[in-house]
Amino acid sequence: RYVRQLQRLQLLFSPTAADARGARQFVEEAAQDFARQHPDVVLYVSPHSGPGPAPVLRAEYLNGTVRDELVASKTSEEIVQLATKLANQSGLDIIRIRKPFHTDNPSVQGQWHPLTNKPSILTVQGPRLQPQ
Amino acid sequence: LLAGAGRGTGLGTAFSTAPPPEKKRWLRAYLELQRLQAPPQRRSEKPNWDYHAEIQAFSHRLQENFALDLLKTAFVNPCYIESEEARRRQLGLDKDAVALQLQDNTGLAERGQRFARAYLAQCFEGAYPELPAKGIEALVNFLTGQELVSYVAQNLSIQDLALCRDFPAPPDVLQRTFLAVVGALLESSGPERTGIFVRDFFIPQLIGKDLFEIWEVVNPMGLLLEELTKRNISAPEPRITRQLGVSTVLPVYFVGLYCDKKMLAEGPGETLLAAEEEAARVALRKLYGYTENRRPWDYSKPKQGLAAEKAISSN
Numbered sequence: 545r546y547v548r549q550l551q552r553l554q555l556l557f558s559p560t561a562a563d564a565r566g567a568r569q570f571v572e573e574a575a576q577d578f579a580r581q582h583p584d585v586v587l588y589v590s591p592h593s594g595p596g597p598a599p600v601l602r603a604e605y606l607n608g609t610v611r612d613e614l615v616a617s618k619t620s621e622e623i624v625q626l627a628t629k630l631a632n633q634s635g636l637d638i639i640r641i642r643k644p645f646h647t648d649n650p651s652v653q654g655q656w657h658p659l660t661n662k663p664s665i666l667t668v669q670g671p672r673l674q675p676q
Numbered sequence: 677l678l679a680g681a682g683r684g685t686g687l688g689t690a691f692s693t694a695p696p697p698e699k700k701r702w703l704r705a706y707l708e709l710q711r712l713q714a715p716p717q718r719r720s721e722k723p724n725w726d727y728h729a730e731i732q733a734f735s736h737r738l739q740e741n742f743a744l745d746l747l748k749t750a751f752v753n754p755c756y757i758e759s760e761e762a763r764r765r766q767l768g769l770d771k772d773a774v775a776l777q778l779q780d781n782t783g784l785a786e787r788g789q790r791f792a793r794a795y796l797a798q799c800f801e802g803a804y805p806e807l808p809a810k811g812i813e814a815l816v817n818f819l820t821g822q823e824l825v826s827y828v829a830q831n832l833s834i835q836d837l838a839l840c841r842d843f844p845a846p847p848d849v850l851q852r853t854f855l856a857v858v859g860a861l862l863e864s865s866g867p868e869r870t871g872i873f874v875r876d877f878f879i880p881q882l883i884g885k886d887l888f889e890i891w892e893v894v895n896p897m898g899l900l901l902e903e904l905t906k907r908n909i910s911a912p913e914p915r916i917t918r919q920l921g922v923s924t925v926l927p928v929y930f931v932g933l934y935c936d937k938k939m940l941a942e943g944p945g946e947t948l949l950a951a952e953e954e955a956a957r958v959a960l961r962k963l964y965g966y967t968e969n970r971r972p973w974d975y976s977k978p979k980q981g982l983a984a985e986k987a988i989s990s991n
Contacts (some may be wrong), residue, residue, distance in 0.1 A: 547738065551833055583736040659918045
């Protein structure tokens with residue numbers, strides 16, 4: 545069955561900084577809807593008072609990866625889109641995929657080896673029988 | 677130091693606005709080193725943790741309705757209760773306050789394990805009717821063994837929710853907690869849904885695994901002779917079918933087993949004995965129906981007919 549890989553989202557922002565305006569609007573308007581639509585993701589909203597670091601959306605996945613995304617100077621809709629993108633990802637590292645294809649069954653009839661089409665030692669070839 | 681604290685929070689996240697001019701250049705590197713050398717902490721001790729919300733999210737993630745108090749007892753391990761009582765005694769509380777009101781998860785774990793084993797044994801008996809009891813037991817032991825269950829539990833974030841004494845939680849604790857979760861599901865939703873849960877999380881772990889990787893068979897030839905006598909087929913005659921590189925360091929022999937002059941199975945090997953043993957294993961795989969090209973597992977029907985048997989077997 546499908547198990548959503550995103551465990552929790554932490555939105556760390558400051559209530560007074562100018563670049564956290566989108567984050568504040570997200571918390572006021574869209575955060576509850578997002579949490580209701582994704583009941584298996586725990587959403588933590590933690591405002592830290594005073595001038596602090598930039599607003600960040602931290603995503604933790606089931607395999608332990610923690611991914612930080614800057615949300616400074618983003619509108620509320622952009623943050624919603626970002627959050628849904630993170631919710632649909634798995635926690636695997638985002639690296640270059642070497643090949644766009646993979647198969648668990650590389651051979652259907654059996655992989656060729658040098659003895660595939662050689663007849664066995666035990667087959668005996670005699671003279672052709674005349675039809676009776 | 678206020679300035680030091682400000683720099684600490686600024687460096688706590690990887691992102692910060694332009695760093696304020698520092699008094700000492702080495703302070704940043706020192707704080708980073710402290711952060712990297714700090715011992716690993718439980719997630720429950722780091723900021724932003726709400727146990728009740730996490731447990732609700734856990735039940736939604738698995739798409740199951742749990743009775744939440746049963747689920748909370750399922751995460752409580754006996755080692756946690758002992759360590760908590762010892763800590764309270766050390767702090768000098770009264771006898772009444774020392775005794776915790778929490779229940780263990782050992783009962784739930786036992787019930788979950790019994791149910792899981794019975795259900796998996798039933799599944800395998802239905803899917804591979806030819807497989808003998810020892811083979812089914814080996815498969816069930818592999819699936820409910822410590823390694824596999826603790827691996828599944830880790831990837832479902834049970835190690836964050838489980839309450840236990842040591843961190844990181846040892847694999848037997850994770851196995852007990854996961855089986856207790858299965859037991860809690862059994863109590864809350866009944867045997868059918870728990871059966872579907874066990875099927876969804878345990879059986880995909882068999883994908884790509886060969887029968888004899890899981891089941892250690894010492895004498896495959898003897899086992900094959902027993903199986904053939906049960907089916908009234910004559911004893912197999914081993915013959916060399918193909919051979920390559922006989923006089924080299926790496927010879928390859930293909931030995932075929934013939935019953936009544938018809939080929940039963942063929943297997944390769946480095947020496948004649950190894951090839952004969954491999955041919956016996958291939959023959960056993962064919963007889964038990966556990967070849968690589970068998971039909972994949974059927975995840976579709978919920979199997980209503982087995983509900984009554986499961987209810988009886990889980991008691």
